[in-house]
Amino acid sequence: MAILILGIILFLGVHSIRLAAPGFRRSMVEKMGEGPWRGVYSAASLVSLVILIWGFAVAPVINVWFPPEFMSHITVLLMLFAMICFIASLMPAGHIQTKTKHPMVLSVKIWAFAHLLANGDLASILLFVAFLAWGVVMRIALKKRWRRGELMLPSFVSARYDVIAVVVGVVVWAALLLKLHELLIGVAPIPAMSL
Structure with a gap:
């Protein structure tokens, strides 16, 4: 169950960046550029989704x-x-x-x-x-x-x-x-x- 909880936190956390830290995306785009930031964001989304799915699959019923x-x-x-x-x-x-x-x-x-x-x-x-x-x-x-x-x-x-x-x-x-x-x-x- 811990892996599932971690996956939920990571996935929803990644998708809450604008909500929790409104200026963070803007500052990262300024530092990295739009393309690289989108790549990092997409990779983080994918990794967190994999962890979430894995956690759900192995969670005890x-x-x-x-x-x-x-x-x-x-x-x-x-x-x-x-x-x-x-x-x-x-x-x-x-x-x-x-x-x-x-x-x-x-x-x-x-x-x-x-x-x-x-x-x-x-x-x-x-x-x-x-x-x-x-x-x-x-x-x-x-x-x-x-x-x-x-x-x-x-x-x-x-x-x-x-x-x-x-x-x-x-x-x-x-x-x-x-x-x-x-x-x-x-x-x-x-x-x-x-x-």
């Missing part, structure tokens, strides 16, 4: 509670919205991005909450509570930065990006539901759907 089976169906439904928000965050702003303001953070919060509903083991609870808390704190921090004028709200470009986000989000969601989640994570989202 300690069941805290046993979610009813219907919770997995709610999780599957919520993940559709998480995927659409995630895809919307990768494109120019449509209505989804302008209304949610930060769809990537929203997708993380939905993902974490949805998985808390369907997983009752201690490792899953630690992982998903940490990511949900990070999402809430990040959203509050971003809101404060917007109000202070440090961050620009996304400007609407075209509704076609909403259509693309929905179509691609549904396709990715369906792929995860049908087989991809089982291949990547080792667990079918709905046990009866394991092919």
